[in-house]
Amino acid sequence: MLQVTNLTCGRGGVPVLSGVGFTVAAGEALILRGPNGIGKTTLLRTLAGLQPVLAGTVAFPEEQGAYASHADGIKSALTIRENLQFWADIYGGGGSGSTLRETALAAFDLLDLQHRMGGTLSAGQKRRLGLARLAVIERKVLFLDEPTVSLDGFSVKLFAEWLRGHLADGGLAVITTHIDLGIDAPELDLTPYQAAPDQRGGSDEAFL
Numbered sequence: 001m002l003q004v005t006n007l008t009c010g011r012g013g014v015p016v017l018s019g020v021g022f023t024v025a026a027g028e029a030l031i032l033r034g035p036n037g038i039g040k041t042t043l044l045r046t047l048a049g050l051q052p053v054l055a056g057t058v059a060f061p062e063e064q065g066a067y068a069s070h071a072d073g074i075k076s077a078l079t080i081r082e083n084l085q086f087w088a089d090i091y092g093g094g095g096s097g098s099t100l101r102e103t104a105l106a107a108f109d110l111l112d113l114q115h116r117m118g119g120t121l122s123a124g125q126k127r128r129l130g131l132a133r134l135a136v137i138e139r140k141v142l143f144l145d146e147p148t149v150s151l152d153g154f155s156v157k158l159f160a161e162w163l164r165g166h167l168a169d170g171g172l173a174v175i176t177t178h179i180d181l182g183i184d185a186p187e188l189d190l191t192p193y194q195a196a197p198d199q200r201g202g203s204d205e206a207f208l
């Protein structure tokens with residue numbers, strides 16, 4: 001279960017959203033909505049522990065979180081198979097077994113491409129590989145930032161099907177998306193939680 005209580009998150013130390021609270025039970029997903037710049041990515045990164053919590057609390061089972069964003073983290077000099085193995089090894093889950101890897105390749109229609117180098121893939125193929133990574137790391141609590149960017153309609157359906165399986169297995173997900181995933185999940189509009197105007201902030205990145 002994921003429990004978020006009275007959370008303030010921000011960029012460059014400037015609050016972007018405040019007073020955010022919700023729970024997501026095992027087996028459920030929550031869709032985050034709101035206009036560009038409202039703070040969806042900021043909230044997801046904060047939930048995943050990639051940015052500091054400015055106030056409030058975030059709780060979920062330790063070592064169970066995983067964040068996936070627009071940047072797929074594909075290793076261009078490794079094949080699709082090797083990329084999946086790499087991520088399974090990094091996360092140290094049971095993903096090193098071949099069964100999970102085969103399942104992930106099949107779930108994202110990557111079997112025919114499995115020996116292709118990451119660097120030679122199209123944007124949508126890279127995205128499918130980035131999502132297949134989620135299937136080998138065996139984390140239950142997923143923070144997914146625009147998971148369907150670059151995907152065609154068929155691949156969106158593949159992803160939605162995989163996500164339904166993840167939820168049926170007791171996983172959960174918080175997802176930002178501007179499209180309808182066809183997932184039966186409540187939506188949270190972040191607009192009422194806006195904390196500060198855009199222009200005030202500094203940056204929290206060393207390199208933008």
Ligand SMILES: Nc1ncnc2c1ncn2[C@@H]1O[C@H](COP(=O)(O)OP(=O)(O)OP(=O)(O)O)[C@@H](O)[C@H]1O
Binds near residue numbers: 039204
């Ligand atoms: N590295 C950064 N440093 C400072 N401010 C930032 C940084 N990244 C984003 N911001 C600002 O923080 C606010 C929230 O941005 P965020 O990316 O979380 O919005 P979003 O809702 O995900 O937007 P979109 O729908 O466009 O992806 C915006 O005003 C943005 O300009």
